Amino acid sequence: MLSGSCLCNGIQYEIDGDLGQAMICHCGKCRKSNGSAFAVNAAIKVDEFRLLKGQALVGEFESTPGVFRTFCKNCGSPLYSRRPSMPDIYRLRIGTLDTDVQVKPVAHIFMGSKASWDGAHDDIPQYDERP
Template structure:
């Protein structure tokens, strides 16, 4: 069980799943969506995502066809992404977890557009 929250604290959630590997995505879309060199993500079952607070603060943006990115409309933190065609899973942004992320294994993806490391 993990808990996470956005930068301003309006959106809070709990994850009822074990995580062992986090992916660092270096694709151009993630770089822009997160305004960062890369984004970290982990795919979990939607049923294991429990929103505890902030439903009215969730906003969505379709960053590429069929993929929606969900963020806090107050502070801009990226919460998760999902595809309506894949309703059983979502792509969590684990940087928001109140957890020591160094315990997880790291895998790099879309490294052709990698900036550093």
């Protein structure tokens, strides 16, 4: 069981399952929504995700047609993105996990749109978009 929460702790969730492969996304939208160089995201199964607290605080923004980014309306923490076209998965922002998971991201994606000041200094594969 994995658990996580937003910055203000108003939203708490559990995941009764494992994370999919974690990827480090450098796209301009992840950059803006996180206020940082990149986001580290991993797919989870919707039916394994359980919101324990804070349903009323969950906001959504459609950042691209068909892509909804979910966040806490109180503190702004990004939680996951979802696509109605892929109803079985969420892409969790794994920085919101409280469980100390052992994750090794498998790739840097959207390196073609990374900020010029963003350096990826490791040896995992890099892709200009989503492979």
